[in-house]
Amino acid sequence: MKGKVCRKDVTIMDDLLIARSLFGTTMAFHIIFATIGVGLPLMILIAELMYQKTKDLEYVVMAKRWTKAFAVLLGVGIPTGTIAGVQLSLLWPGFMEVIGRVMPLPFQIEIYAFFVEALFMSIYVYAAERIAPWMRIASLILVALGALASAVLITNVHAFQGTPAGFRYENGQFVDIDPWAAFFNPSFFVTATHVALSAYVTGAFIVASVAAFKMLRNEYGSRIYHFHQKALMISLVVGGIASFLTATNGHTAAQYLHQYQPEKLAAAEGLFETQSHAPLAIGGFTDRETETVKWGIEIPWALSFLAGNSFDTVVVGLNDFPEEWWPPLFVHTLFNAMVLIGSLLIFIAIAGLAWKKFLKKDRFPKWFLWILVTSGPLAIIAIESGWILACSGRQPWVIYRFLSTAQAATTATDLGILFILFAGVYVILGTAVVLVLLYFFRKNTVMDDIDRAEKKNVPLFSTNS
Amino acid sequence: MTDALIAITVLWGFVFIYAVMATMDFGAGFWSMIYINREKTKATNIANRYLSPTWEVTNTFIVALVVAVYSLFPTAAYTLGTILLIPGSMILLLLALRSAFLVFSNIASEYRKPLTYISGVTGIIIPGLLISVLPITHGEYLNYETGNAQLDLQQVFTSPNVYTFIVFGISSTLFLSSLLLADYSKVSNEMEAYKVYLRDAKIAGPISLIMAFCIMLTLQREALWLYNKMMEDLPLLWVSVVFFLLGGVGLFAPSFFEKGVRGMPRLAVIAVTVQYLIASYVYGKAHLPYIVYPSVTIDSAFTDPNSFRAVFITYIVGFAILFPGFIYFWSLFMHDKRYLQQKNPQEGAR
Ligand code: HDD
Ligand code: HEM
Ligand code: HEM
Numbered sequence: 001m002k003g004k005v006c007r008k009d010v011t012i013m014d015d016l017l018i019a020r021s022l023f024g025t026t027m028a029f030h031i032i033f034a035t036i037g038v039g040l041p042l043m044i045l046i047a048e049l050m051y052q053k054t055k056d057l058e059y060v061v062m063a064k065r066w067t068k069a070f071a072v073l074l075g076v077g078i079p080t081g082t083i084a085g086v087q088l089s090l091l092w093p094g095f096m097e098v099i100g101r102v103m104p105l106p107f108q109i110e111i112y113a114f115f116v117e118a119l120f121m122s123i124y125v126y127a128a129e130r131i132a133p134w135m136r137i138a139s140l141i142l143v144a145l146g147a148l149a150s151a152v153l154i155t156n157v158h159a160f161q162g163t164p165a166g167f168r169y170e171n172g173q174f175v176d177i178d179p180w181a182a183f184f185n186p187s188f189f190v191t192a193t194h195v196a197l198s199a200y201v202t203g204a205f206i207v208a209s210v211a212a213f214k215m216l217r218n219e220y221g222s223r224i225y226h227f228h229q230k231a232l233m234i235s236l237v238v239g240g241i242a243s244f245l246t247a248t249n250g251h252t253a254a255q256y257l258h259q260y261q262p263e264k265l266a267a268a269e270g271l272f273e274t275q276s277h278a279p280l281a282i283g284g285f286t287d288r289e290t291e292t293v294k295w296g297i298e299i300p301w302a303l304s305f306l307a308g309n310s311f312d313t314v315v316v317g318l319n320d321f322p323e324e325w326w327p328p329l330f331v332h333t334l335f336n337a338m339v340l341i342g343s344l345l346i347f348i349a350i351a352g353l354a355w356k357k358f359l360k361k362d363r364f365p366k367w368f369l370w371i372l373v374t375s376g377p378l379a380i381i382a383i384e385s386g387w388i389l390a391c392s393g394r395q396p397w398v399i400y401r402f403l404s405t406a407q408a409a410t411t412a413t414d415l416g417i418l419f420i421l422f423a424g425v426y427v428i429l430g431t432a433v434v435l436v437l438l439y440f441f442r443k444n445t446v447m448d449d450i451d452r453a454e455k456k457n458v459p460l461f462s463t464n465s
Numbered sequence: 466m467t468d469a470l471i472a473i474t475v476l477w478g479f480v481f482i483y484a485v486m487a488t489m490d491f492g493a494g495f496w497s498m499i500y501i502n503r504e505k506t507k508a509t510n511i512a513n514r515y516l517s518p519t520w521e522v523t524n525t526f527i528v529a530l531v532v533a534v535y536s537l538f539p540t541a542a543y544t545l546g547t548i549l550l551i552p553g554s555m556i557l558l559l560l561a562l563r564s565a566f567l568v569f570s571n572i573a574s575e576y577r578k579p580l581t582y583i584s585g586v587t588g589i590i591i592p593g594l595l596i597s598v599l600p601i602t603h604g605e606y607l608n609y610e611t612g613n614a615q616l617d618l619q620q621v622f623t624s625p626n627v628y629t630f631i632v633f634g635i636s637s638t639l640f641l642s643s644l645l646l647a648d649y650s651k652v653s654n655e656m657e658a659y660k661v662y663l664r665d666a667k668i669a670g671p672i673s674l675i676m677a678f679c680i681m682l683t684l685q686r687e688a689l690w691l692y693n694k695m696m697e698d699l700p701l702l703w704v705s706v707v708f709f710l711l712g713g714v715g716l717f718a719p720s721f722f723e724k725g726v727r728g729m730p731r732l733a734v735i736a737v738t739v740q741y742l743i744a745s746y747v748y749g750k751a752h753l754p755y756i757v758y759p760s761v762t763i764d765s766a767f768t769d770p771n772s773f774r775a776v777f778i779t780y781i782v783g784f785a786i787l788f789p790g791f792i793y794f795w796s797l798f799m800h801d802k803r804y805l806q807q808k809n810p811q812e813g814a815r
Contacts, residue, residue: 068572071568071572072568072569072572074521074568075564075565075567075568075569076565078521078524078564079524079560079561079563079564079565080561081528082524082527082528082557082560082561082564083557083560083561085528085531085532086527086528086531086553086557087554087557089531089534089535089542089545089546090546090549090550090553090554091546091550092546093542093543093544093545093546093547094543096535096539096542096543096546097535097539097540097542097543098539099535099539100535100536100537100538100539100542100768100772101539101768101769101772102769102772104532104535104536104768104772104775104776105775105776105779107532107535107536108532108536108776108779108780108783109779109783110532111525111528111529111532111783112779112783112786112787114525114528115522115525115787115790116787116790118521118522118524118525119522119787119790119791119793119794120790121521122517122518122519122521122522122794122798123518123793123794123797125518126517126518126797126798127518127797127798130797131797174769177769177771177772178771179771179772179775179776180775410546410547410550411547411611411613411615412547412550412551412615418550418551418554421554421558422554422557422558425558425561425562428562429561429562429565432565432566432569433565433569435573436569436572436573439572439573439575439576440572440573
């Protein structure tokens with residue numbers, strides 16, 4: 001808070017840097033599991049619905065196997081999310097003090113979303129054989145809605161950090177606090193939509209990656225090949241639609257930056273001079289000395305058009321801001337990575353669907369399958385880039401133009417050891433989760449599950465430990 | 466009642482609910498580890514059958530608790546966040562290992578034993594660390610040299626009071642969880658497991674009571690203000706001891722309801738829960754008005770009235786919506802004979 005500097009006048013920069021790295025690492029790790037945790041339930045739901053429509057048991061097997069993967073991922077997603085939630089108060093007590101006072105609603109409502117997800121996830125998994133099919137679908141819908149709601153709500157806090165609303169701060173006092181106005185802050189809808197859609201992109205392309213890999217490993221024409229091909233087609237449809245919507249909505253997100261956080265947009269585009277008819281720089285690296293983007297491709301006038309739908313829109317450059325307000329310049333690269341991947345994923349989905357549906361070819365060429373294999377990891381890279389762009393691009397503010405990160409940080413020192421411990425635990429969990437997934441799916445093959453599904457009266461969901 | 470008092474009551478309610486759920490959760494994990502080599506008694510199966518569907522729900526309560534603190538008492542969030550950095554981080558690290566390996570142990574069946582050991586051991590330390598938050602809020606180990614409250618770790622680790630709290634936390638965890646599992650085994654008709662857990666409860670119960678007395682003794686030396694205020698409610702503390710004894714009756718006496726069965730675990734579970742409820746009410750009341758003694762009180766830390774109203778409304782609406790979900794959940798996993806009395810238990814259904 002502008003008037004509250006006294007609290008932190010002896011900040012040791014190193015501790016602040018470690019606190020930021022620690023929290024950033026936690027988030028970067030959590031987000032992988034969280035995003036898949038939002039995207040995968042939708043895929044499971046679609047598989048269950050496909051089964052209801054076609055009565056093809058392979059869809060049940062799909063749903064079951066994805067659920068299993070989802071449950072394993074939750075084993076890491078939930079504890080790391082718990083770390084994220086608690087670490088916010090431990091590392092940024094100044095921030096949570098403001099959030100608690102002005103913006104408590106999203107976190108509060110998010111708890112209910114977590115409960116809904118946790119309750120119905122357990123019901124879907126452990127009571128699957130005892131409840132009616134419609135109840136199973138209903139549980140699944142609630143799981144998917146719970147996951148979506150938690151993503152939307154947590155993003156709401158993030159949106160508030162960029163476009164704070166719902167209070168005034170005068171003479172060291174918060175006045176006119178309106179928690180609902182804070183909740184519906186200007187960038188809430190755009191940001192939340194972007195996060196939700198990009199999670200569906202990720203969930204779909206992760207499935208596509210695995211399916212394509214399995215198609216490469218199994219003989220064309222075999223039953224397993226066909227099984228994975230079915231999964232691939234679902235994911236291409238879902239992934240294609242979601243990535244197209246993500247891109248259009250991302251365009252709106254950029255326009256919001258133009259309006260609300262111009263220095264972030266300037267850094268994302270590597271623009272130093274304020275100008276109309278501003279060019280769009282694609283690729284390359286921002287160079288502080290020459291104030292240009294080196295080795296990039298410039299498209300004249302395009303940035304102005306992107307920012308305001310007309311070529312004479314004036315886009316503000318970094319030089320109009322004091323340098324201590326500049327975000328780190330590397331965000332340009334992150335922004336490019338995200339947009340490039342987003343566009344690529346749209347092409348991949350269209351190409352795959354066209355090949356199958358319009359050219360009526362049944363067999364994908366090997367090189368195309370290999371591209372599909374990379375699509376899931378690429379989506380994750382886009383997610384990571386987007387978040388680091390969004391959070392680091394907001395620096396030096398934790399709440400834009402209101403509370404600086406340094407003021408919000410804990411006064412504790414010697415955080416280095418904590419950083420090492422947490423990083424170590426993430427390495428352990430990350431390694432273990434991959435090993436467990438590999439182990440499980442090697443031991444329980446698709447054919448095992450298909451056999452089980454075809455034998456009546458053998459419980460499918462609970463028979464594989 | 467003032468708004469701040471309502472808020473602290475709600476918070477206290479959450480703490481209590483979480484405390485009970487967490488003892489069941491961490492305790493069940495621990496027992497499932499202890500009895501992993503004694504397949505005949507099914508004690509491990511029973512523990513897992515309880516644990517598998519519930520740990521996620523229990524975990525959500527931790528988050529609910531943290532969120533409730535900073536949305537109801539934001540100023541306290543500043544102080545608590547600062548002084549709890551180290552203990553809080555230790556809890557988080559253990560919790561991450563515990564939850565993840567709990568899930569992994571159910572999936573990777575060949576490696577179940579080592580994975581269960583990791584989750585069991587990390588899990589049983591957590592309640593001890595969680596409860597150490599209480600003595601930290603008594604203010605003895607805080608210094609204000611920099612103008613903000615800072616925790617003096619050396620004092621924490623040399624305080625008898627902190628250690629009695631820690632041992633009390635762990636023994637209560639074992640006590641309550643073995644009681645609950647005794648009841649759960651009986652409903653599931655697993656009499657071997659039932660006997661095992663009944664015996665465990667008989668051991669852990671008296672230890673917990675002794676530790677509770679030790680807490681009072683050390684409290685007198687380290688936080689006299691709190692001790693004195695708790696003593697104002699001495700009659701209630703005795704009532705709580707009476708409920709403990711009633712719990713003992715539930716453990717030792719032959720059942721009124723069934724011939725030839727020793728013990729009434731349901732009675733014991735209820736009596737002991739009431740015992741803890743009363744005791745923690747006395748503790749909580751004595752702690753008021755301080756959240757962190759002596760610098761943070763419920764009034765100085767209380768949130769903005771508008772925010773409080775909005776949050777309170779979400780509590781009511783949220784729980785109204787969730788309540789049927791909890792009931793349905795309970796009926797599926799605590800009440801459904803088909804789940805409880807599985808012939809061929811498929812633990813680790815995920
Ligand atoms: C699969 C992931 C993915 C893909 C393909 C895209 N995005 Fe994105 N983007 C995210 C995943 C993401 C994200 C990780 O979810 C972010 C981080 C913070 C946020 O709100 O969403 C994000 C942030 C984000 C922001 C910053 C918002 C802020 O800082 O407040 C902008 C301007 C865009 N995106 C624009 C785009 C555009 C124009 C895309 C065109 C294809 C695009 N994104 C594709
Ligand atoms: C989930 C994906 C996310 C990732 C990968 C991520 C990444 C990061 C990184 C790298 C930083 C350090 C920034 C820097 O110092 O340069 C940071 C800071 C921060 N982020 Fe995010 N973040 C994510 C989501 C969120 C969300 C949803 C919120 C809102 C609750 C949030 C709130 C914060 C806060 C409070 C800080 C610390 C203060 C600051 O540096 O501004 N983050 N995050
Ligand atoms: C946009 C980025 C994020 C997304 C999409 C996301 C989504 C999710 C999802 C789907 C879960 C699993 C919920 C469950 O099954 O119970 C989860 C867990 C969790 N997340 Fe994140 N999250 C994000 C960032 C954050 C941040 C910044 C925080 C901290 C404030 C956080 C706190 C939590 C907590 C506390 C949990 C555990 C909930 C529980 O105990 O069940 N998340 N998150």
